[in-house]
Amino acid sequence: MFATLSDRLSAAFSSLRGKGRLSEADIEATVTEIRRALLDADVALPVVRSFTATVRERASSAEVSRALNPSQQIVKIVNEELTQILGGSARELRFAKRPPTVILLAGLQGAGKTTLAGKLGHWLRSEGHTPLLVAADLQRPNAVQQLQIVGENAGVPVWAPEPGNGTGDPVAVARTGVAHAKDRYYDVVVVDTAGRLGVDAEMMRQAADIRDAVSPDEILFVVDAMIGQDAVTTANAFAEGVGFTGVVLSKLDGDARGGAALSVAQVTGAPVLFASTGEKVTDFERFHPDRMASRILD
Numbered sequence: 001m002f003a004t005l006s007d008r009l010s011a012a013f014s015s016l017r018g019k020g021r022l023s024e025a026d027i028e029a030t031v032t033e034i035r036r037a038l039l040d041a042d043v044a045l046p047v048v049r050s051f052t053a054t055v056r057e058r059a060s061s062a063e064v065s066r067a068l069n070p071s072q073q074i075v076k077i078v079n080e081e082l083t084q085i086l087g088g089s090a091r092e093l094r095f096a097k098r099p100p101t102v103i104l105l106a107g108l109q110g111a112g113k114t115t116l117a118g119k120l121g122h123w124l125r126s127e128g129h130t131p132l133l134v135a136a137d138l139q140r141p142n143a144v145q146q147l148q149i150v151g152e153n154a155g156v157p158v159w160a161p162e163p164g165n166g167t168g169d170p171v172a173v174a175r176t177g178v179a180h181a182k183d184r185y186y187d188v189v190v191v192d193t194a195g196r197l198g199v200d201a202e203m204m205r206q207a208a209d210i211r212d213a214v215s216p217d218e219i220l221f222v223v224d225a226m227i228g229q230d231a232v233t234t235a236n237a238f239a240e241g242v243g244f245t246g247v248v249l250s251k252l253d254g255d256a257r258g259g260a261a262l263s264v265a266q267v268t269g270a271p272v273l274f275a276s277t278g279e280k281v282t283d284f285e286r287f288h289p290d291r292m293a294s295r296i297l298d
């Protein structure tokens with residue numbers, strides 16, 4: 001995760017090491033290297049622009065020129081600014097005052113929603129909750145069965161379409177699933193929805209209809225960190241079509257260049273709540289912007 005970006009950033013700092021004073025040329029050369037490293041990692045251009053402008057401004061200021069060790073000071077600035085673009089401080093999942101809390105998952109097909117439903121369910125159980133997963137992805141063949149397997153692995157029950165449960169109609173499945181959760185005192189409902197390979201109007205409408213039917217407390221936009229620059233376009237389309245309250249970055253274990261992670265939160269203004277780092281139910285972590293920034297600069 002972020003290996004190339006990490007290497008490139010540490011190379012950018014290496015020419016500064018040991019210097020007692022930094023000239024403007026030193027700072028400019030470093031900022032240029034940082035800019036290249038971010039662009040090569042697929043970070044969206046507007047994010048790179050504002051990031052490098054802030055780093056340049058702070059690096060030229062008195063806080064650096066007066067520092068005993070200017071290069072360390074620059075690493076610190078980059079760390080703080082990376083934390084900032086990753087969302088600042090970690091945000092907790094929001095629970096409803098009156099259960100059940102409803103969490104809607106949205107994103108493209110293959111983004112990792114169904115896998116995430118199992119991970120979330122497993123994590124929620126470990127936190128003392130009684131989650132229910134709802135299979136409202138009726139588009140993709142086998143999606144319902146996949147969620148049932150995921151639920152079994154996570155030890156979390158699944159509400160799936162059957163005669164009487166709104167067979168064929170994802171909005172009805174979601175609605176009956178939430179009603180079932182209320183009846184049986186499940187305190188969190190995770191609703192898996194259908195995605196398409198690309199953004200399309202009908203998929204957006206369906207997700208919005210499900211949203212209107214179940215009034216979610218959180219809408220999590222799940223995005224594959226490996227799709228690079230497309231992450232921002234997709235995020236913007238979902239922000240407009242469905243809206244979301246948080247982001248989940250999936251497949252951070254791949255050789256992702258990390259650009260999605262560094263762009264989506266900044267561009268959409270929605271915080272990253274979780275990271276998915278593999279196919280197993282436990283390959284899942286809460287997202288901490290400061291820890292992620294430190295990992296990148298390690």
Ligand code: GDP
Nearest residue numbers: 109110111112113114115250251276277278279
């Ligand atoms: P959905 O269409 O959004 O529901 O996506 P799925 O949950 O079916 O995931 C698509 C594929 O990505 C599956 O083969 C998953 O096993 C895989 N996958 C999901 N999350 C991760 C992850 O964090 N890391 C890796 N390496 N694979 C993942």
